[in-house]
Amino acid sequence: MAMEETLLVRGGARLMGEVAISGGKNASVAVIPAAILANAPCIIENVPDIDDVAVLIEMLRWLGAKVEFDGRTMSVDPRGINRCDLPYDLVRRMRASYYMIPVLLSRFSQISMALPGGCAIGPRLIDQTVKGWTTLGAKVEQERGELIVTAEKLIGNEVYLDMPSVGATINTMLAAVLAEGNTTIFNAAKEPHIVDLANFLGSMGAWIKGSGTDIIRVRGGRPLRGTTYTIIPDQIETGTLMIAAAATGGDVLITGAIPYHMEALSAKLLEMGVYIREEDDLIQVRGKRPLRAVNIKTQVYPGYPTDLQQPMTALLALAQGTSVVTETIFESRFRYVEELKRMGANIRVIDRVAIVDGVKRLSGARITATDLRGSMALVIAGLIAEGETEVLGTEFLRRGYEHLDTKLCSLGAEVKYLSREMRVLEHAAR
Numbered sequence: 001m002a003m004e005e006t007l008l009v010r011g012g013a014r015l016m017g018e019v020a021i022s023g024g025k026n027a028s029v030a031v032i033p034a035a036i037l038a039n040a041p042c043i044i045e046n047v048p049d050i051d052d053v054a055v056l057i058e059m060l061r062w063l064g065a066k067v068e069f070d071g072r073t074m075s076v077d078p079r080g081i082n083r084c085d086l087p088y089d090l091v092r093r094m095r096a097s098y099y100m101i102p103v104l105l106s107r108f109s110q111i112s113m114a115l116p117g118g119c120a121i122g123p124r125l126i127d128q129t130v131k132g133w134t135t136l137g138a139k140v141e142q143e144r145g146e147l148i149v150t151a152e153k154l155i156g157n158e159v160y161l162d163m164p165s166v167g168a169t170i171n172t173m174l175a176a177v178l179a180e181g182n183t184t185i186f187n188a189a190k191e192p193h194i195v196d197l198a199n200f201l202g203s204m205g206a207w208i209k210g211s212g213t214d215i216i217r218v219r220g221g222r223p224l225r226g227t228t229y230t231i232i233p234d235q236i237e238t239g240t241l242m243i244a245a246a247a248t249g250g251d252v253l254i255t256g257a258i259p260y261h262m263e264a265l266s267a268k269l270l271e272m273g274v275y276i277r278e279e280d281d282l283i284q285v286r287g288k289r290p291l292r293a294v295n296i297k298t299q300v301y302p303g304y305p306t307d308l309q310q311p312m313t314a315l316l317a318l319a320q321g322t323s324v325v326t327e328t329i330f331e332s333r334f335r336y337v338e339e340l341k342r343m344g345a346n347i348r349v350i351d352r353v354a355i356v357d358g359v360k361r362l363s364g365a366r367i368t369a370t371d372l373r374g375s376m377a378l379v380i381a382g383l384i385a386e387g388e389t390e391v392l393g394t395e396f397l398r399r400g401y402e403h404l405d406t407k408l409c410s411l412g413a414e415v416k417y418l419s420r421e422m423r424v425l426e427h428a429a430r
């Protein structure tokens with residue numbers, strides 16, 4: 001019988017104590033490729049030790065860059081880059097792979113790369129990225145599952161995005177710093193990681209104004225130098241731990257966070273009856289029972305983040321009353337709900353809306369994760385369920401949450417990864 005790694009969660013513990021937030025995943029996966037643009041090594045601090053970062057390191061080394069990473073600080077020396085043919089096996093493992101394309105255009109005039117992978121959460125179109133690149137003068141073709149991007153040189157221009165896509169904003173910004181002349185991106189995404197990338201590029205010598213607003217202006221073509229930069233704390237990890245604290249009726253002090261990034265979530269938790277205190281980079285969350293039902297609608301930043309829709313739905317499964325959760329960003333981001341239902345949650349999904357009728361208890365079960373953020377809903381459910389929950393599909397958790405098990409255990413939860421080998425031994429001992 002084939003055994004895979006699982007995460008074992010024993011429910012019932014209240015999370016208590018202090019926990020520090022790791023560096024942002026979605027900021028890191030944009031900043032690390034951007035280091036290729038520099039003419040000297042970059043030092044990137046506060047990088048999370050997660051599988052997505054490991055994939056990026058493999059990519060950079062494949063290309064010929066020198067990379068060192070001690071689990072927190074990364075140095076990238078891009079000067080040895082001598083190829084641009086990234087293997088499909090790496091590219092398909094994450095969405096952000098395509099950020100490699102504009103940055104490699106600084107060294108090669110044609111890049112062929114498989115279309116990017118990422119979680120199966122509905123169609124993930126790239127038409128706006130293609131629009132950004134072609135408006136700046138690149139030729140983009142698609143053949144046999146590959147994107148072929150050709151540009152002898154890029155020229156600044158005005159780019160109007162049909163929707164504030166995170167990926168398209170990042171890809172256009174990366175191409176714009178390379179382009180000669182001025183670029184304006186209208187209807188840009190405003191997520192914190194966009195601002196972080198702009199700050200990183202700025203510290204390399206790029207001229208970028210307006211990140212964090214919906215109009216970003218770039219004066220391109222400047223030489224970009226090596227720099228030392230610290231990644232922002234992870235907004236989604238912060239929110240997930242806030243929800244976990246509230247869900248378990250715990251009392252947790254989250255440190256090294258940016259409370260300002262969390263306003264949409266904090267407002268909802270307050271509405272549910274959770275106690276929240278914010279001070280500098282600290283957020284204290286104290287859960288109360290019972291919690292009130294609330295309605296959630298995911299939106300682009302500063303609206304409620306789609307990446308926190310899943311843990312919130314798990315929390316609402318035990319709130320008093322009926323909550324309506326509406327997903328407006330991705331088409332199919334409720335797959336994890338079937339697993340919550342197996343634990344006793346009363347949730348109906350109609351198209352992009354989940355109607356959550358609060359129940360009194362959830363019970364532990366063996367459940368399977370199908371995507372990164374959905375897997376976190378299952379962990380939260382496991383923390384509040386009676387008995388033991390075993391989450392399969394841990395590769396998703398490992399992609400995005402640094403030291404998840406140790407962090408939750410330090411707050412008093414009983415959570416552990418059971419390796420394939422440990423499970424085989426346990427099975428044999430039965």
Ligand code: EPU
Nearest residue numbers: 026096123124125126127128129165166167168329330372
């Ligand atoms: N869209 C288009 N055309 C485009 C681009 C996007 O129609 O050219 C649509 C997509 O199909 C989707 C929506 O617009 O329905 C949002 O897409 P967006 O480009 O904004 O998202 P993304 O860049 O693919 C990033 C994060 C996601 C996060 C979303 C929304 C990274 C690597 N990924 O994805 O994070 O959910 O923004 O905030 O930054 C995760 O971390 O698990 C994750 C999925």
